[in-house]
Amino acid sequence: MVRKYISDDFEQCCDLFIQSFNAPPWDDQWTKERVQIYLQDYIESKRFIGYTLWDNDVLAGAVFAHIRTFYTGDEVHVDELFVSPAHQRKGYGTILMDAIENLGYTQTTLLTGRGKPSFDFYEKRGYKSIDSLAFMRKRPICHTNSVLPLQGEG
DSSP, rough: EEEEGGGGGGGHHHHHHHHSSTTTTTOOOOOOOHHHHHHHHTTTTTTEEEEEEEEEEEEEEEEEEEEEEETTEEEEEEEEEEEOGGGGGGGGHHHHHHHHHOOOSOEEEEEEOOSSHHHHHHHHTOOOOTTTOOOOOOOOSSSSSSSSOOTTTT
């Protein structure tokens, strides 16, 4: 059963996110504290949309997205889609993506890793990578989680 995300789902979504992304092929190292902050940032966005998928009373998957304004009209951007490893390859990701894609926005956008099973999943759904765009990042020379003081401060 798919239903709109409600705040009571938060802890279970955090646990499922860790279970999903700390496992292969992602092999991330999420902690409960970090994932709570990460997912809460999405949930608190003004135009958040979320759905959860339940297998009996067990959370099997979730999708977190938000609406973005673009010159062609409003679009939905998928921030996270995660399905428990035990429930993968059962069509649950498809059900969650259908819920998002059928909202009636001009397009659905997302980012995913090349060479990961998710890339193939999205390609089979008709998503295309855009050669004219690049995902870019820069890591600071001195990486910390704290904000450096401005010159003349402390």
